[in-house]
Amino acid sequence: MAFADAMHDMREEMHDLTHITHVDAARQAYVALWGSFVVVPLLFGIDKFAGFLGVKWDGYLANWVHTILPGSDARAVMMLGVVEILLACAVALKPRVGGDLSAFYLVLAAFSAFALGGGGMVVLGVMFFAAAVCALAMARLSTTYHRS
Incomplete structure (x- = not known):
């Protein structure tokens, strides 16, 4: 039953992506964050191999x-x-938990960037922190907009 609920939720999110102008602003923000935190970590995770x-x-x-x-x-x-890749799956299926885990991972990535030093890495670290805040916001919005 949990898999069926997850598939139903993902269908709703995908429907909202295709009809984004007909959805309230907070739902639009959630769907945009949810989609981003599924696609980007999945893409980067696969790229680490390919x-x-x-x-x-x-x-x-x-x-x-x-x-x-x-x-x-x-x-x-x-x-x-x-x-x-596991974080992308967690966000896709359980965005509340996946968002919190993604935020933790992004904070660690920020610390790693700061430890490397240099102007470009400091900027990257700040961007990682900003992405962590976005992950927490997505996790919080999922309590309203995600059923399971």
Whole structure:
């Protein structure tokens, strides 16, 4: 029954995406955030294996990440790719929990960017924090706009 409820909820969200101008503003915000927090982590997670975006992901790992995750840089990147794919699935099926977990992951990513230093990385860290706030907002909105 939980799978049927999840499919029904996703059908509602997809319907709202196709008829976005006929939906109230708060629902539009929720659907936009929900869609973003499903698609972007899924895309980046798959790219950590496939490399189709052309990003050298191991350059974004701070030294403290190397001490936590065992193995080589490539293995650590793949582990993070799995985490991102799981986060996308969690947001798709249980946005309240998935949003909170995504926010936690994004805060860790921000700390990693700050640890790498440099002007560009500090800006990236601030963007990660902003995305974490958006993930929390999506999780909060899901209590109103998501059934399961």
